[in-house]
Amino acid sequence: MVSEYAIEMMNITKTFPGVVANDKVTLQVRHQEIHALLGENGAGKSTLMSILFGSYSADSGLILLDGRPVEIKNPNVATALGIGMVHQHFKLVQNYTVTENIVLGMEPTKGRLLDMKSAREHVARLSSQYALKVDPDSLVEDITVGQQQRVEILKTLYRNANIIIFDEPTAVLTPQEIDELMDILKKLRSEGKTIVLITHKLKEIKEVADRCTVLRRGRCIGTVEVKDVSEQDLAEMMVGRAVKFEIEKPEQQPGRVMLSLKNLQVADQNGTMRVKDVSLDVHEGEIVGIAGVDGNGQSELLGAITGLLPIAGGSVLLDGKPIENLSIRQRIEEGLGYIPEDRKKYGVVGEFTIAENTALKNYYRDAYRKRMGILDYEAMNQEAENLIKQFDIRSAEGAKTTAGSLSGGNQQKVVVAREISLSPKVLVVAQPTRGLDVGAIEYIRKRIIAEREKGRAILLVSFELDEIMNLCDRIATISKGRIVAVNKQNEVTEYDIGLMMAGSKKEAL
Amino acid sequence: MKPSRQKLIQSDGAVSVLVVVLGFLVGTVLVALVGKNPLNMYKALFQALSGYNIDNGRMNVRYIAETLNYSVPFILCGLSMGFAKRVGLFNIGGEGQYIMGMTMAQAIALLGPRIPVLHWMLAMLGAIVIGSLWGGVVGLLKAKYEVSEVVSTIMLNYVALYLSRIICLQLPGATTYKTANFPETALIGNAFFQKITNNSLLNNGIFMMAGSVLVYWFIMEKTSLGYGMRATGFNKDAARASGIPVIKSISISMAISGAFAGLAGGIVALGSFKYGRVLSGMDNYGFDGIAVALVGNCTALGTTLAGLLFGLLKNAQALMQSKQIPKEITFIIQGLIVIFIALRSALKLYQEYLDKKQLQKEVGVK
Numbered sequence: 001m002v003s004e005y006a007i008e009m010m011n012i013t014k015t016f017p018g019v020v021a022n023d024k025v026t027l028q029v030r031h032q033e034i035h036a037l038l039g040e041n042g043a044g045k046s047t048l049m050s051i052l053f054g055s056y057s058a059d060s061g062l063i064l065l066d067g068r069p070v071e072i073k074n075p076n077v078a079t080a081l082g083i084g085m086v087h088q089h090f091k092l093v094q095n096y097t098v099t100e101n102i103v104l105g106m107e108p109t110k111g112r113l114l115d116m117k118s119a120r121e122h123v124a125r126l127s128s129q130y131a132l133k134v135d136p137d138s139l140v141e142d143i144t145v146g147q148q149q150r151v152e153i154l155k156t157l158y159r160n161a162n163i164i165i166f167d168e169p170t171a172v173l174t175p176q177e178i179d180e181l182m183d184i185l186k187k188l189r190s191e192g193k194t195i196v197l198i199t200h201k202l203k204e205i206k207e208v209a210d211r212c213t214v215l216r217r218g219r220c221i222g223t224v225e226v227k228d229v230s231e232q233d234l235a236e237m238m239v240g241r242a243v244k245f246e247i248e249k250p251e252q253q254p255g256r257v258m259l260s261l262k263n264l265q266v267a268d269q270n271g272t273m274r275v276k277d278v279s280l281d282v283h284e285g286e287i288v289g290i291a292g293v294d295g296n297g298q299s300e301l302l303g304a305i306t307g308l309l310p311i312a313g314g315s316v317l318l319d320g321k322p323i324e325n326l327s328i329r330q331r332i333e334e335g336l337g338y339i340p341e342d343r344k345k346y347g348v349v350g351e352f353t354i355a356e357n358t359a360l361k362n363y364y365r366d367a368y369r370k371r372m373g374i375l376d377y378e379a380m381n382q383e384a385e386n387l388i389k390q391f392d393i394r395s396a397e398g399a400k401t402t403a404g405s406l407s408g409g410n411q412q413k414v415v416v417a418r419e420i421s422l423s424p425k426v427l428v429v430a431q432p433t434r435g436l437d438v439g440a441i442e443y444i445r446k447r448i449i450a451e452r453e454k455g456r457a458i459l460l461v462s463f464e465l466d467e468i469m470n471l472c473d474r475i476a477t478i479s480k481g482r483i484v485a486v487n488k489q490n491e492v493t494e495y496d497i498g499l500m501m502a503g504s505k506k507e508a509l
Numbered sequence: 510m511k512p513s514r515q516k517l518i519q520s521d522g523a524v525s526v527l528v529v530v531l532g533f534l535v536g537t538v539l540v541a542l543v544g545k546n547p548l549n550m551y552k553a554l555f556q557a558l559s560g561y562n563i564d565n566g567r568m569n570v571r572y573i574a575e576t577l578n579y580s581v582p583f584i585l586c587g588l589s590m591g592f593a594k595r596v597g598l599f600n601i602g603g604e605g606q607y608i609m610g611m612t613m614a615q616a617i618a619l620l621g622p623r624i625p626v627l628h629w630m631l632a633m634l635g636a637i638v639i640g641s642l643w644g645g646v647v648g649l650l651k652a653k654y655e656v657s658e659v660v661s662t663i664m665l666n667y668v669a670l671y672l673s674r675i676i677c678l679q680l681p682g683a684t685t686y687k688t689a690n691f692p693e694t695a696l697i698g699n700a701f702f703q704k705i706t707n708n709s710l711l712n713n714g715i716f717m718m719a720g721s722v723l724v725y726w727f728i729m730e731k732t733s734l735g736y737g738m739r740a741t742g743f744n745k746d747a748a749r750a751s752g753i754p755v756i757k758s759i760s761i762s763m764a765i766s767g768a769f770a771g772l773a774g775g776i777v778a779l780g781s782f783k784y785g786r787v788l789s790g791m792d793n794y795g796f797d798g799i800a801v802a803l804v805g806n807c808t809a810l811g812t813t814l815a816g817l818l819f820g821l822l823k824n825a826q827a828l829m830q831s832k833q834i835p836k837e838i839t840f841i842i843q844g845l846i847v848i849f850i851a852l853r854s855a856l857k858l859y860q861e862y863l864d865k866k867q868l869q870k871e872v873g874v875k
Contacts, residue, residue, distance in 0.1 A: 308750060329752030338750065346750040351743040360740065360751040364733045373732040 003067030006031045006163060006194040007052065012061035014047055021047040022058070023218045029163075029211075031066075034185055034195045036205040036226070038238055039215035040437035041407060045198045048215070049165050052196075053085045054078040065163075084156025085165040090148050094141040098134055098151050099123045102158050126157050131187050146177035153184065164188065165196045170204060171435055174294045174463060175498075182208050200238070200437055202231040203466075214238055239438055247445050247470060250453065254473070255284030258319055258457030259305075259426040265313035266300040273312065274300040276481040282426065282457040287448070288486075289472030290461045291497050297481035298461045299341070302430055305459070306338045307331050308346075319425055332361055337424030339415055341431040341461070343408075347415040350404030354395060355384035357403045358418045383421075391417040392443070409440030416447055427451055430461045445471060465494050477501055521806040524853055529804065529818065532846035536838055545834050553828035557821050572824065574702065574709035578781070580820025581718045582607070585773035586798025587816050588725045589644075589766045591807035593658075595729060596762035597742035598651065602662025604795025605669035606643045606767040608788065610636035610774030612673040615785035618695035618778070619680050619688060628694035633717065633775045640771015641764040643669065648763025652756035658763070666795070670788060677787040688785035697779045714776030721769055726809035728765070738762050770795055800847045819843065 007029040014022040021044045029035040039045045050056045052063065054072040063070055065081060072078050078085075092101050103119045110118075123136045132150045140148060149169060156164050166185075170178045185195060185208050197209060205212050205226060212229075214221040214237040221237050236242055259282040266275035274297045282288045292298060303309030305316055307328040316324045323331050340346035348357050359368055359380045367383075368376050384399035393413045395401035403414055412432065419427060429448060433441040448471060452458055462468050468475055469489065476486045477500040484500045537547040552563050560572040586603045593600035617632040643665065650656035682689025697713040729735040740748040741758040749755045773794060778785065801819055805811030822843060826836035 306750065327752070327754070328749065329754065332752045340750060345744070345746045347747060349740050349744040349747050352740065356736070356740075360747070360753075363736050369733060373734055375731060375733050375736055 001031055001066060003064070004031075005029060005064070006066060007196070008062075008064040008067075009048065009052060010062040010064070012048060012051060012058045012063075014044075014051060014056060014058050020218050022051070024061075025215065025218070025220045027213050027220070028223070029194060029196060031194055032189055032192055033210040034189055034197055034208050036197045036199060036209035036212040037215065038200060038202075038205060038212055038234060040200060040238060040439060041409065042217075042437075043215040043238075044218040045215055046167060049085070049167065049196065049198055052078070053083060053165060079159050079161070082160060082162040083165065084159060084161030084163070086149065086152045086156065086167065086169060088168045088171055090152055092140045092148055092151060095139060097137055097139055098143070098154075099136040101140055101151055102136075102154050106159065122158065123154060126154055130154075130157060130184070130191060132184060144177070146173055146180060149173070149177075149181065150184070153188075161193070163194045163196070165198070167198045168200075169197070170199070170201060175465065175501075176293060178204070202234050205234060206231055216240055235438055247442075247449055249449055249471075252285050252453065254286035255455060257281045257317075258284050259459060260317040260320075261301075261305070261314070262317065263314035264301070264304060264311060264316065266297070266304045266309060267312045268300060274481050275304065277314070278478075278481075278483050279314075280476055280483060280486065282459050284457050285452055285455045286474065287452050287458040287460055287472045289468040289475045289489075290459065290478050291465060291468045291475050292463070292478035292501050294463050296478050296501075298430070298478060300481075301478070302338075302341075302428060302461060305428055306336065332422070332424075335423075335425030337419040337422060337427040337456075339412075339419050339427070339429045339432055341434065343411055343415050348403040348411055351402060353384075353400045353402055354388065354393065354406075354414055355381045355399040357414050358384045358387050358421065360418060361422060387414075387417040387421055391447075393417065409436045412436060412440065412444060416444060420447065420451060424456065426457045426459070428459045428461075431463065432460070433462075433464075433467060465497060468497075469494055522811065524856065525804050525806060525811065525815070525850070528846055528849040528853075531849050532842045535845050536842040539841060540834060540838055543835070549832040550829060550834045550838060553825045553832055553834060554821065556828050557825040569707060570705065571707040571709045572828075574706035574711035576817070576821050576824040577715060578709065578711045578820075579823045580817045581714050581780075582773040582777050582792075582794040583797055583801050583819040583823075584718055584813055584816030585721055585769050585776070586794045587801030587805060587812040588721055588798075588809075589768075589770035589773070589795070590798045590802035591805065591812050592725060592729070592769065593644075593762055593766040594802060594807045595742050596738045596758055597745060598648075598658050598759065598763060598766075600644065600647075600662055600763065600766050601659055601799065602644060602647060602665050602767070602795070603770040603798045604791050604793065605662065605666035606640040606770035607774040607777075607792065607795040608666075608669040608673050609643045610640040610771030611778040611786075611788075611792075612669075612676050612774070613639040613771070614775035614778040615677060615688065615691075616680060618691045619785060621695070623692050623694045625694050628692070629697050629713075629779060632695055632779060633697075633772065636771045636775025636778075637768045638771070640774065641768035643771065644767020645760060645764030647767075648760035651763070652759040666791070670791060673788055677785055680785055683785075683787060686787050686789065688787065690784045691779065691782075695779055696783070697776065710781050712776070712780035714780040717772060717776060721772060722809050722813050725769070725812075729809070734761070770798070773798075797843070800843060800850075803850050804846055 005028045009025065009027040011024045011026060012022050013024055025044065025048055027048065037045050047056065051058045054074045054077050063072060070081060072081065099116065099120045102123050108115045108119050120136050127134060132154055134143065134147045134150045140151065169181060173181060188195060199205060209226045211223055212226050212234065213223040216238060261278055261280045264275055264278040265273060268274045278301065290298060300309060304311045311324050315322050318334050318336060321334065323334055344350065349360065363375060368380050370376050381399040388395065388398060391413045393410050395406060395410065403411060432444050432448065448458060460471060472489050474486055474488055475492060475497060477484045477497055479501060540547040540550050556562050557572050557576050560570045561568050586607060589603045589606065590600055613635040614632040617635045621628055621631050647658050647661045647665065650661055651658045677683060677688060680688040699711065699713050702709065702711045729739065737753045738758045740753055741755050745755055797819060801815045802812055805815035822839040826839050829838065830836050
């Protein structure tokens with residue numbers, strides 16, 4: 001090792017038409033450290049790392065690896081220089097085995113034939129050396145998301161990477177998988193790897209990172225030793241102002257029961273029962289959280305309430321009226337609002353304008369209708385402009401901006417604006433802040449609390465315990481399709497819920 | 510300069526124009542390669558478009574009228590394809606719906622009440638209804654039982670062809686290829702048009718086509734029905750989660766789609782022929798409608814323009830032959846246009862490549 005630093009990116013500037021993505025950014029990463037790169041969406045983290053990985057070239061600036069200036073023209077050069085990248089969206093061939101995916105492009109050969117045996121051994125060796133548990137013979141389509149990520153890590157190790165860039169690696173993982181990934185990162189560091197971790201999750205930085213460089217709007221705000229700063233400090237550096245994590249929630253007496261699930265049973269498409277005998281009440285002015293690891297029946301439960309999935313038994317009552325046999329539109333008219341987990345798939349129509357999206361659930365009603373079924377686009381645009389102001393939706397062309405061109409946070413605001421503007425009696429909310437930056441998370445949570453104050457009954461499904469603990473009045477923990485326990489928020493700890501989520505505690509506390 | 514080029518490639522309309530130009534360019538080269546003078550091809554096209562014969566300086570309005578008349582079924586079948594496409598469906602069954610419309614119009618023309626105006630109106634209505642049933646069934650199967658509309662429409666095309674033969678062979682005066690002549694009351698000819706266009710076949714069908722284009726635009730862009738359909742076409746899941754009746758959208762859209770093609774069949778039957786035809790093969794308007802809709806980006810205006818282009822090419826065929834240009838060149842140009850449309854994604858890739866080059870140049874300069 002010649003230099004103190006494994007990577008030095010000096011005064012990197014990169015502009016795209018109309019945007020300065022990186023403005024004289026300097027990043028210095030020491031050997032064998034986990035270096036977090038923190039910033040909100042659009043702060044320039046990914047651009048900077050794409051330059052390091054050779055996907056973009058910088059307009060100006062210098063890159064040094066171990067003190068030696070390098071020119072990284074494309075990702076192949078980066079790979080040859082020992083830089084690997086684990087992308088947020090995996091680049092795996094679904095119907096190839098783990099081994100085949102890892103060696104793809106660098107297959108070992110014997111004569112002119114593939115030598116899959118030695119490839120398999122090599123993969124198994126790497127897998128045990130770095131404690132990356134994954135079956136080399138499984139098909140990628142059969143393994144979990146967490147395991148697929150390990151395959152991506154093994155791919156970089158197989159190509160002898162010494163520097164591994166992780167792009168938002170926990171965005172797709174369950175809480176358990178996140179814990180495992182944190183261990184993997186530590187293991188990689190102890191085996192001599194240098195790691196750059198792109199993230200906007202402060203907790204993870206506090207847990208694993210040694211140092212952290214913060215970017216805001218393309219500029220480098222500073223580099224800090226993680227142990228010297230609090231999460232609050234990091235958040236302020238990232239956003240540029242004080243951020244409230246704990247949202248103040250006034251005490252409030254819940255009213256009558258608005259949403260009532262009675263012995264609900266839901267099967268998935270293959271006929272396997274995913275929701276088993278779930279009973280739960282949500283009152284006016286109350287937020288009830290469903291805590292649990294992804295895949296324990298949450299999406300089936302949501303489907304049954306919203307009408308996307310048929311139920312196998314039991315009943316759903318909205319304000320005392322059974323709705324389980326109503327169509328989706330009838331349920332909406334009864335006062336059911338839904339903020340879906342997958343906003344791109346279920347929340348917005350990407351090709352539609354903001355106005356068309358905010359009218360998606362009530363376009364056929366009188367407010368938007370003239371004679372003969374003609375739509376009043378003007379009224380639609382006007383209402384959308386109101387909502388854009390009210391909900392602080394940032395768009396290029398106002399109500400006529402296509403939803404697909406908005407950032408994730410603003411798309412979510414469009415969904416939230418639509419649902420709230422319909423004044424539902426019951427608001428079902430799934431993973432409302434997934435993939436959003438700190439500012440947007442704060443905003444969306446505040447809006448949900450405000451709905452509670454208006455006396456709406458809110459059912460919140462989230463895989464992030466923080467969010468559940470922060471927002472909910474009562475918490476129902478779900479495991480394998482059953483509600484394990486329902487607790488008041490102030491009578492239970494994250495630790496207890498964690499145990500119940502894992503299914504290890506059967507009785508209510 | 511770069512953003513403007515980007516905009517050009519992102520604009521669907523501009524790409525369609527580009528694609529048509531490319532199709533003609535390659536067509537020109539091909540004509541030259543087989544040793545003919547490409548100029549003659551353009552002379553023929555010009556004559557079909559304007560009625561003016563450059564070689565002898567004679568003007569004949571009849572050519573313009575025939576171009577318009579040919580484009581009527583192209584446009585209607587294009588609307589048929591486009592309407593379903595906007596809802597996310599691929600209606601390959603325009604041909605079958607067209608044949609059923611034609612058959613129904615012929616049957617009503619020969620068997621219906623011979624009351625002026627009412628007679629042909631009834632025949633057209635029959636063509637529209639049978640076309641929408643023929644398409645609607647597909648929509649229903651798709652919406653209720655997830656039967657692929659591509660497969661069912663293709664199969665129904667053949668059912669339509671042979672069913673049409675069976676029916677038409679039962680009609681009065683039927684031989685193996687034609688029936689008795691239609692009564693005057695069933696025909697949709699337009700005496701005024703015939704007078705001013707030297708007895709062209711241009712008929713009242715052109716008004717029905719124009720009405721259809723308006724209906725298409727109105728439903729799609731203005732009504733809440735069209736809004737729900739567009740939402741379904743863009744993102745079925747979000748539409749469903751928002752309470753839009755997706756099954757209804759799909760069924761209705763296929764029925765409307767079929768109605769356009771059925772009307773095309775009716776217009777060709779009673780506008781361009783004096784007798785009923787016992788089909789031995791398909792007319793292919795339904796299939797060409799797929800290309801028309803794709804070139805026209807499934808919008809009302811685009812499809813109309815694309816249909817006019819196809820009508821122009823068809824009308825120019827005979828003129829080309831008289832100028833020693835093989836008429837097959839028009840099919841080649843049509844085919845090329847469709848291929849280039851399919852290459853749209855390649856254009857986008859090319860744009861990305863250019864962007865990258867530009868970027869590297871900028872970096873190099875600095």
